Amino acid sequence: MLSIVKTVAKRSTSIRAFSSLERDVPNMLDQAVGRQAEELKLAEQGIELFNRDPVSTEENQGNSKENPILVPSFNSSRAVGISHNDSPYIVWFNLEEGKVHYVPRFDKYFKLINKNPNKHAHHH
Known part of the structure; x- marks a missing residue:
């Protein structure tokens, strides 16, 4: 019985710790790196880095x-x-x-x- 109580206590503590984190899901710009990040940052300024159209x-x-x-x-x-x-x-x-x-x-x-x-x- 004691082992079940310890397991439940550990689980509830970890769930509370996780749920207390207030984070937003990162957007594309936060996750982008390299050329993709450069392309997205320039797109915000209205500059098209790669024109894929003929x-x-x-x-x-x-x-x-x-x-x-x-x-x-x-x-x-x-x-x-x-x-x-x-x-x-x-x-x-x-x-x-x-x-x-x-x-x-x-x-x-x-x-x-x-x-x-x-x-x-x-x-x-």
């Missing part, structure tokens, strides 16, 4: 070096894939900030636009 363009955009297709990026370089509507193949190339890139297979020009608000900040 780049939409005007019909004549990209036909000349003076009017390239503008590709947003958070970095100074980015891998870009392009395909024709009827083709299952993707042509990949690296796009560097400040340079216009020509893709002869599609006869289109591309230019990277750096959207990073801290791109000129010096890192220590």
Whole structure:
């Protein structure tokens, strides 16, 4: 009988101790780490770190070096894939900030636009 009383006493003590904790369930921002945390913090400021949508363009955009297709990026370089509507193949190339890139297979020009608000900040 004494062992049952001890067990019940231990259990009720631990339940009371647990139930006295007043904590909220953490939100996504509290639990996020790495790139996900960075993406969520910037989203609160209205900045989209990763744009997962295809780049939409005007019909004549990209036909000349003076009017390239503008590709947003958070970095100074980015891998870009392009395909024709009827083709299952993707042509990949690296796009560097400040340079216009020509893709002869599609006869289109591309230019990277750096959207990073801290791109000129010096890192220590």
